[in-house]
Amino acid sequence: MGGISLNYLLRRLLVFFLTLWVAATLIFIIPRLAPGDPIAAMVARLSYQAGFVENADLIIEGWKERFGLNDPVYVQYLRFMTGLLGGDLGYSMARFPSTVTELVGRALPWTIGLVGVATFIFFIVGNLCGALLAWARTPRLVKVLIPMSMIFTSIPPLLAGLLLSYTFAFLLGWFPQTYSYGFGLTPGLTLEFIASVLHHGILPAMAIVIVTFGYWALGMRGMMVTIEGEDYMILAQAKGLKPFYVLYRYMIRNAILPQMTALAVSIGTLVNGVVLVEVIFNYNGMGTLIVTALREQDFGLIQGTSFILITTSALAVLIIDLSYPLIDPRISLEGR
Amino acid sequence: MAQDTQVQDAPVVAGGTKKAGMLNRFDNPWLNWKFLGGAGILGLLFFIIFLGYQFWDTDLALSARAPLNLPPLGFENWRGQTGIPEHPLGTENSGRDMLALWIVGTPRTVFVGVIAATVGMLAGIVLGFMAGFLGGIFDDVIRLAVDIAITIPSLLVLIVIQAVLGRVDLLTMALLISLFSWATPTRYIRAQVLSMRESGYVQMARLSGVPVRDIMFKEIMPNLLPYLSASYIGNMQGAIISAVGLEVLGFGPQRIPSLGVAIFFSIEAGALFRNMWWWWGIPTVTLSIVFIALLLINLGLDEIANPRLRKAS
Amino acid sequence: MTKKNESSSDRVVLKVDNLRIHYATPQGDVIAVSDISFKLYEGETLGLVGESGCGKSTTAYGILQLVQPPGYIVHGSIEVAGTEVLDLEEEELRKFRWTGLSLIPQGAMNSLNPTMRVKDQIIDVIEAHEGKQSDKEALRERIFGLFQNVGLPNRIYNMYPHELSGGMKQRVCIAMGVALHPTVVIADEATSALDVVVQRIVAQTLVKVKDEIGVSLIVIGHDMGLLAQIVDRIAVMYAGKMVEIAPVANVYAKPLHPYTQLLIESIPSIKERKPLKITEGITHDPRNPPSGCIFRLRCPFAWEHCAEVEPLPIDVEAKHEVACHLFDERFEDRRANAYATLANS
Numbered sequence: 001m002g003g004i005s006l007n008y009l010l011r012r013l014l015v016f017f018l019t020l021w022v023a024a025t026l027i028f029i030i031p032r033l034a035p036g037d038p039i040a041a042m043v044a045r046l047s048y049q050a051g052f053v054e055n056a057d058l059i060i061e062g063w064k065e066r067f068g069l070n071d072p073v074y075v076q077y078l079r080f081m082t083g084l085l086g087g088d089l090g091y092s093m094a095r096f097p098s099t100v101t102e103l104v105g106r107a108l109p110w111t112i113g114l115v116g117v118a119t120f121i122f123f124i125v126g127n128l129c130g131a132l133l134a135w136a137r138t139p140r141l142v143k144v145l146i147p148m149s150m151i152f153t154s155i156p157p158l159l160a161g162l163l164l165s166y167t168f169a170f171l172l173g174w175f176p177q178t179y180s181y182g183f184g185l186t187p188g189l190t191l192e193f194i195a196s197v198l199h200h201g202i203l204p205a206m207a208i209v210i211v212t213f214g215y216w217a218l219g220m221r222g223m224m225v226t227i228e229g230e231d232y233m234i235l236a237q238a239k240g241l242k243p244f245y246v247l248y249r250y251m252i253r254n255a256i257l258p259q260m261t262a263l264a265v266s267i268g269t270l271v272n273g274v275v276l277v278e279v280i281f282n283y284n285g286m287g288t289l290i291v292t293a294l295r296e297q298d299f300g301l302i303q304g305t306s307f308i309l310i311t312t313s314a315l316a317v318l319i320i321d322l323s324y325p326l327i328d329p330r331i332s333l334e335g336r
Numbered sequence: 337m338a339q340d341t342q343v344q345d346a347p348v349v350a351g352g353t354k355k356a357g358m359l360n361r362f363d364n365p366w367l368n369w370k371f372l373g374g375a376g377i378l379g380l381l382f383f384i385i386f387l388g389y390q391f392w393d394t395d396l397a398l399s400a401r402a403p404l405n406l407p408p409l410g411f412e413n414w415r416g417q418t419g420i421p422e423h424p425l426g427t428e429n430s431g432r433d434m435l436a437l438w439i440v441g442t443p444r445t446v447f448v449g450v451i452a453a454t455v456g457m458l459a460g461i462v463l464g465f466m467a468g469f470l471g472g473i474f475d476d477v478i479r480l481a482v483d484i485a486i487t488i489p490s491l492l493v494l495i496v497i498q499a500v501l502g503r504v505d506l507l508t509m510a511l512l513i514s515l516f517s518w519a520t521p522t523r524y525i526r527a528q529v530l531s532m533r534e535s536g537y538v539q540m541a542r543l544s545g546v547p548v549r550d551i552m553f554k555e556i557m558p559n560l561l562p563y564l565s566a567s568y569i570g571n572m573q574g575a576i577i578s579a580v581g582l583e584v585l586g587f588g589p590q591r592i593p594s595l596g597v598a599i600f601f602s603i604e605a606g607a608l609f610r611n612m613w614w615w616w617g618i619p620t621v622t623l624s625i626v627f628i629a630l631l632l633i634n635l636g637l638d639e640i641a642n643p644r645l646r647k648a649s
Numbered sequence: 650m651t652k653k654n655e656s657s658s659d660r661v662v663l664k665v666d667n668l669r670i671h672y673a674t675p676q677g678d679v680i681a682v683s684d685i686s687f688k689l690y691e692g693e694t695l696g697l698v699g700e701s702g703c704g705k706s707t708t709a710y711g712i713l714q715l716v717q718p719p720g721y722i723v724h725g726s727i728e729v730a731g732t733e734v735l736d737l738e739e740e741e742l743r744k745f746r747w748t749g750l751s752l753i754p755q756g757a758m759n760s761l762n763p764t765m766r767v768k769d770q771i772i773d774v775i776e777a778h779e780g781k782q783s784d785k786e787a788l789r790e791r792i793f794g795l796f797q798n799v800g801l802p803n804r805i806y807n808m809y810p811h812e813l814s815g816g817m818k819q820r821v822c823i824a825m826g827v828a829l830h831p832t833v834v835i836a837d838e839a840t841s842a843l844d845v846v847v848q849r850i851v852a853q854t855l856v857k858v859k860d861e862i863g864v865s866l867i868v869i870g871h872d873m874g875l876l877a878q879i880v881d882r883i884a885v886m887y888a889g890k891m892v893e894i895a896p897v898a899n900v901y902a903k904p905l906h907p908y909t910q911l912l913i914e915s916i917p918s919i920k921e922r923k924p925l926k927i928t929e930g931i932t933h934d935p936r937n938p939p940s941g942c943i944f945r946l947r948c949p950f951a952w953e954h955c956a957e958v959e960p961l962p963i964d965v966e967a968k969h970e971v972a973c974h975l976f977d978e979r980f981e982d983r984r985a986n987a988y989a990t991l992a993n994s
Contacts, residue, residue, distance in 0.1 A: 030496050238713055249765070272490060275492070313487060
């Protein structure tokens with residue numbers, strides 16, 4: 001296999017760090033491009049909500065001083081970037097003593113878990129369905145049933161979440177409607193807690209899976225159809241290999257490679273969907289955190305949450321890209 | 337193996353002694369049931385909406401024009417009220433008539449998708465052709481930009497923007513979404529242009545001194561049309577998903593709601609817990625129908641563009 | 650290179666009888682292979698030639714039961730060492746493949762699975778037919794033995810196809826093709842995509858391996874010069890018909906069928922520059938072949954009888970048959986005339 005070529009590695013790392021830099025810069029610039037002084041307005045709103053109407057100017061000044069908003073923009077930018085490098089995302093404005101890092105640290109594992117499990121399921125189920133759709137020996141009944149199960153494909157996960165929540169949580173009561181684990185449970189490695197997490201996670205994960213796996217099935221089917229026309233498939237047939245072996249070693253094994261690339265490309269869209277599904281289920285991950293921050297006009301928290309989620313997505317893409325040469329023997333030499 | 341190249345898409349049946357009934361792939365490709373079905377569903381939907389504009393009072397979509405929380409005709413809400421013919425699809429908690437809301441809201445949601453997808457697509461065509469045809473530094477920079485833009489979940493940046501701007505009108509929202517809907521078409525068109533550029537007939541045209549502009553618009557563009565349409569429809573799906581997402585987070589126009597905004601209101605009011613299914617359900621089902629129709633069109637266009645997928649199944 | 654004529658016995662290992670293969674199209678079936686019959690003797694190397702589209706590859710794939718839809722076998726019989734291939738059930742056919750009939754494809758093309766190591770692609774065929782091999786060391790030695798047969802270095806054992814040259818890939822295909830010592834091996838344009846020098850070396854390897862292992866071989870190709878070096882008999886196909894099948898020496902010394910004559914004359918010679926006799930390919934619509942003789946539209950000697958009656962194969966001597974009315978005893982005068990014309994041209 002010869003390992004990953006240096007060129008490929010450098011390019012993937014360049015994309016990764018540029019992504020982080022672009023995201024950080026956008027998040028820094030956007031509030032400052034807006035008309036008026038939204039930060040001051042937000043601080044003012046906060047002060048107002050806290051009940052200090054008198055001496056508002058002084059208080060705003062005090063807040064601005066505290067957050068360093070009176071310095072020149074480039075100083076703020078440098079401080080913002082060095083802060084990010086050190087993992088310091090500043091304070092939450094609405095819940096002042098808490099740092100953004102603390103709040104994000106509590107929410108991020110839930111989102112990663114939800115996305116991870118959902119991805120694992122839809123990638124396997126989707127590719128398997130696609131392979132079966134294209135395989136000549138699949139029973140006719142299966143070939144009819146699979147497309148029927150793909151009816152929800154392309155619907156936003158958010159809407160699927162609404163439908164699932166209403167049907168299976170509200171009407172049937174099989175699953176809880178909100179949150180990621182049962183009320184009154186203390187997180188820990190107890191059987192009860194794990195069971196509760198799974199019970200709460202099924203509907204949100206399914207909301208993502210049922211709208212997504214069809215895409216993978218269609219993509220896989222297209223790849224399989226292409227591969228069926230390859231010369232090595234004729235040879236595989238001539239060799240008298242067992243049909244099932246040909247299916248997984250010659251067809252699926254080769255068709256899965258472009259699907260991995262597609263997975264890396266789809267991470268961004270996937271995260272978009274998960275954020276909204278979390279809102280529907282009030283799942284205590286990053287999506288719900290960002291919506292709470294929106295409601296509380298907690299701009300520091302919005303910035304921090306967005307940045308960390310973007311970083312996580314970029315990291316996921318990097319991991320997929322770097323593991324790709326391990327499964328495709330051709331990539332390491334060609335250097336892409 | 338000369339004889340086998342044109343039959344590559346055929347399923348591998350041991351021996352191939354049976355006569356294969358797959359002749360329909362030689363028919364007119366545009367007579368594709370997925371494409372026609374999807375287009376038909378959308379057409380029918382908009383015809384009904386058109387009728388709605390003619391025969392229903394769309395002002396009822398404004399708040400306080402109707403009794404509150406009424407269920408659709410033939411159903412009963414948690415207070416024991418039954419639906420009335422004046423508001424056949426029921427009403428929500430600020431007194432909007434759901435039918436009027438549906439008539440007004442559906443085109444508004446699709447509008448955002450069309451605008452955002454069109455702007456993104458135009459940018460994608462320009463960038464994709466530049467990267468694929470000019471190559472060199474153009475290609476390097478555009479590819480890098482695409483890689484970055486595709487990695488970043490657009491919703492997060494849109495949330496940051498909207499957190500600053502607050503609620504915006506639909507056109508602004510569409511333009512904001514289009515800032516993030518150029519990358520996928522660019523990537524796709526670049527790949528297609530690259531493969532066409534290497535194809536025999538384009539090479540031939542270049543060697544015989546046909547100007548680059550003519551090659552682009554006379555040789556490559558027509559062959560790309562089905563791909564471009566499929567990409568456009570896909571882009572529209574993406575744009576509507578973003579728009580609905582932003583609306584459900586509360587960023588849409590509030591006076592005359594679109595479907596996403598209606599869902600936002602219903603979630604805020606706890607409609608899911610109060611069994612007011614018509615409130616969020618009607619927008620959800622309508623959007624789902626739009627998405628399924630777009631998917632069908634997209635799949636149909638894919639098959640039109642790629643005959644290999646066009647096999648009887 | 651010495652001829653191996655004496656090595657071929659009279660025992661028939663492959664008997665193709667009345668084989669017909671069509672390709673379905675909306676405008677009607679294309680007749681790719683039209684009722685052809687021939688025999689392959691034990692230890693023999695048979696060359697199958699003809700211009701592109703004549704059905705030689707389809708014939709091979711028909712024998713191998715690899716005709717891909719919309720192609721299908723209409724009727725016929727394919728007997729390999731007493732087994733009727735067309736009657737085999739699916740699982741029987743699977744087991745019969747590679748042990749009875751194996752294929753050496755154009756290895757320089759995409760015939761090897763790009764994501765599998767060379768060894769794994771040879772091991773999978775062994776294990777598919779002989780079961781899981783527990784003795785890994787013996788398996789390795791066996792594959793090294795195959796490599797040695799075809800002149801491959803052992804270091805490619807763990808390599809992937811893209812790391813090999815075209816010639817090496819072709820040798821891998823040969824090694825794979827003979828791995829189970831099949832009764833009949835079919836080499837489909839096995840040297841076509843290689844450059845001239847490598848072509849020669851690979852062709853020699855093919856003959857050497859064939860002799861060592863003692864299989865019977867069908868070589869499909871269009872390079873008459875190269876085929877003359879390695880085959881015992883040549884079968885000439887035209888538009889789905891077998892027009893002549895003859896010992897290689899006969900074909901080059903005195904080609905009988907008018908089409909074979911054209912083919913032989915079209916072999917370029919370094920000694921003299923001669924105008925090309927063959928001007929165009931198959932001219933008729935393959936869905937509606939002409940009545941009578943398939944070649945009559947291009948044949949310089951055709952007369953009314955050729956349009957009325959289809960010529961059947963005529964045995965002119967041992968292992969040499971030709972399907973042309975000129976060799977019917979009734980038309981001896983015409984044959985004499987034809988040869989006279991030919992000699993004058």
